[in-house]
Amino acid sequence: MLPDSYDAGLHFIGRLRTPWSARGQCPKNGLQSDAVCTVEVDPLYAPGLQNVSGCTHLILLYWMDRAERGLVRQRPRHAAGSRGTFSLRSPARPNPIALSVVELVGLTGASLQVRGLDCLDGTPLLDIKPYYATTDSRPEARVDRAGTGER
Amino acid sequence: MLPDSYDAGLHFIGRLRTPWSARGQCPKNGLQSDAVCTVEVDPLYAPGLQNVSGCTHLILLYWMDRAERGLVRQRPRHAAGSRGTFSLRSPARPNPIALSVVELVGLTGASLQVRGLDCLDGTPLLDIKPYYATTDSRPEARVDRAGTGER
Numbered sequence: 503m504l505p506d507s508y509d510a511g512l513h514f515i516g517r518l519r520t521p522w523s524a525r526g527q528c529p530k531n532g533l534q535s536d537a538v539c540t541v542e543v544d545p546l547y548a549p550g551l552q553n554v555s556g557c558t559h560l561i562l563l564y565w566m567d568r569a570e571r572g573l574v575r576q577r578p579r580h581a582a583g584s585r586g587t588f589s590l591r592s593p594a595r596p597n598p599i600a601l602s603v604v605e606l607v608g609l610t611g612a613s614l615q616v617r618g619l620d621c622l623d624g625t626p627l628l629d630i631k632p633y634y635a636t637t638d639s640r641p642e643a644r645v646d647r648a649g650t651g652e653r
Numbered sequence: 654m655l656p657d658s659y660d661a662g663l664h665f666i667g668r669l670r671t672p673w674s675a676r677g678q679c680p681k682n683g684l685q686s687d688a689v690c691t692v693e694v695d696p697l698y699a700p701g702l703q704n705v706s707g708c709t710h711l712i713l714l715y716w717m718d719r720a721e722r723g724l725v726r727q728r729p730r731h732a733a734g735s736r737g738t739f740s741l742r743s744p745a746r747p748n749p750i751a752l753s754v755v756e757l758v759g760l761t762g763a764s765l766q767v768r769g770l771d772c773l774d775g776t777p778l779l780d781i782k783p784y785y786a787t788t789d790s791r792p793e794a795r796v797d798r799a800g801t802g803e804r
Contacts, residue, residue: 503697504664504697505664505697507662508662508663508664509662509663509664509665509716509777510662510663510665510716510718510777511659511660511661511662511663512659512660512661512662512663512748513655513656513659513660513722513747513748514660514661515747515748531785531787531788532788533787533788546654546655546656546725547725547739547747548725549725549726549737550725550726550737550738550739550746550747551737551739551740552726552735552736552737552740553736553737553740554737554739554740555798556740556796556797556798557740557794557795557796557798558793558794558795558796558798559791559794561752563714563748563750563752565660565661567661571664574697574698574699574700574701575700575701575703584703585703585704586700586701586702586703586704586705587701588698588701588702588705588780588781588782588783589702589703589704589705589707589708589783590783591782591783591785595701595780596664596666596698596701596780597663597664597666597714597779597780599714599750599779599780601712601714601752601782602788603788603789603791618788626660626661628748628750629739629746629747629748629750630739631739631742631752632739632740632741632742632796633791633794633796634742634794634796635791635792635793635794635795636682636684637682637683637684637753637754638754638789638790638791638794639789639790639791639792639794640710640754640784640786640789640790641786641790641792642709642786643708643709643710643784643785643786643789643790644708644709644786645707645708645709645783645784645785646707647706647707647708647709
């Protein structure tokens, strides 16, 4: 059901090294594991890491290269019925870009040590961004607001 | 300096409608404006919005289609020297995917009304994700940690 052609292209800029080589091994989310994982940035992009060490937390964007892309509705494991893809963090989505907020533990050369990943070993990296508490932190956010219709 | 070919492709799934048609008009970040903007989701992907209305906040990923992609270091307007691209939220980056946390104000058909955008009118939309306070909110995060070397 997806269009035949793409509208834009991505460069993989590195790889994520994690302890998990099969999907069933991955934690449900980044908070469910204390594992320190490694972000390997390709040499071409390594100069972009300058000043990153000043950040306590980072946003990583990465590519779920094994995910199905054509599902606009899907049934999550924990739910009774199907739900809209954009109400879920499932890797299966039209553009399978995953996002994790990670804690920066260390930086050595072109490798970052981070805590908070939940993905497969070898997952392609797309971007690294500084996490700003002012614009990115919303402790009051809820995903189960009642009385809003289609739930 | 970027590779000649792409590693993966993106589908634009909609457009962001904002009051800003030139870069100089855009707020510095999404908190600097109270403007309610519109997320127009293409009909093909509209069924994916089911259940989204239960979320108070969303993460939007969108494509900075006018950004330069080859800069791994750049000089931000507020800084004296150049900085690594991955320490900045500048649109100029190898994969110009921007991220905003927005407040969901309303949902009508395939259009969302949101507060917290800072981008140009017509910007292509890539993804909509529910914002989870448990994994996405880090009020303690800092970007100016001292004593960590390269600042």
